[in-house]
Amino acid sequence: MKIEKILNNNAVVIKENDNEKIVMGCGIAYKKRVGDEVSEDKIDKIFLLSNKEINNKFQELVSDIPMEYVELGEKIITFAKTQLGKKLNDTIYISLVDHIYTAITRFLEGIEVKNALLWEIKRFYKDEYPIGLTALDLIEEIFSVRLPEDEAGFIALHIVNAEMDGNEKEVKRVYKITKIMQEILNIVRYNFKISFDEDSVYYYRFISHLKFFADRVFSERTYKDENNDDLFGIIQNKYKNSFQCVEKIAKFIEDKYQYIISDEEKLYLTIHIERIVYKSNK
Incomplete structure (x- = not known):
């Protein structure tokens, strides 16, 4: 697998059968250049998203934020798919990862955003809301930050959006x-x-x-x-x-x-x- 593009020290893009894949691993791009072979023993995650536009946006996101947030987002999405027994639109990899990164950054700066529809979200999305609560547990486990319950509601809405349509850029x-x-x-x-x-x-x-x-x-x-x-x-x-x-x-x-x-x-x-x-x- 040859490197097509280097996103950051921990993520590169490779090409297989005309499909671009995002390959992630700790230090996978260290001292590497475009055209070099990827060390397979360093690969932790491989992402192949549904279309070129989503793939390009995800690459941009991966290049801007630490790998830990992408891995956390992937873990939450996998858990959601298992719990719901449904496919989720690939746009959730962009919207959810970006939201979690922004929410944690904002919280650490002392800014909390209230979710005016939290009560309704609990009532209307009884399958998705518990996934939001599990996401808060995972965030606390990995980053030692306990986000407020409002964020469980926002995460649930991202999941609902991926279920319903997924073509929208925002929740x-x-x-x-x-x-x-x-x-x-x-x-x-x-x-x-x-x-x-x-x-x-x-x-x-x-x-x-x-x-x-x-x-x-x-x-x-x-x-x-x-x-x-x-x-x-x-x-x-x-x-x-x-x-x-x-x-x-x-x-x-x-x-x-x-x-x-x-x-x-x-x-x-x-x-x-x-x-x-x-x-x-x-």
């Missing part, structure tokens, strides 16, 4: 999605004067639906199914109270986010709200 969009989910839940809660059973399968399904609905709002995509006209009329008449609640949601979304909810989206929102309200009252 801000997922943060907005979480906010709109909370706003819709509040409308339903106050409209029916109920408390949700957050452990129920119906609540989980409703949250999952809201997650993808909110994603469409910020992506300006509308769900349409021309075959549901008859069903929409039936649901509208059968679940009148839930449909009236959806109309309130639709007005709120249009006023605040300039997004018009289609009849198809109203149909599925009505069904989900009817289910969760019925189960909550029961």
Whole structure:
């Protein structure tokens, strides 16, 4: 394996079958030049990311920060994939590693950033949030720094972003999605004067639906199914109270986010709200 590029003393780029790989190891580039062979006994990690753009950005990140942060990020991502049983978009290698490095640097400078949606993150992302807490344990173990719980929420959002789309460069969009989910839940809660059973399968399904609905709002995509006209009329008449609640949601979304909810989206929102309200009252 010949060195194509030296990123720092501990990371180099090699090329195999027209694919650039980032190879890391302590002192792997010490006294080396482009074209030299990589000492295989020094290799600790090899990264092959999904496309050239992501690969180039990751190379830039690796060249700027200590290897320990990249290794920690990789350990957290591997743990997340195992826990969730899902693939995560490769952009998380950039966003999560950069966030952890920035968060630790900021904390050591005495700056703590509050996570205004921490409570909602705990409720909406019950699989991802514990991974954020484990990440804090790993950070403390490696760097002897205990970051505040707010950071577990931010890390969870990075994981959610990698699950949902991964094309976004920042986690801000997922943060907005979480906010709109909370706003819709509040409308339903106050409209029916109920408390949700957050452990129920119906609540989980409703949250999952809201997650993808909110994603469409910020992506300006509308769900349409021309075959549901008859069903929409039936649901509208059968679940009148839930449909009236959806109309309130639709007005709120249009006023605040300039997004018009289609009849198809109203149909599925009505069904989900009817289910969760019925189960909550029961």
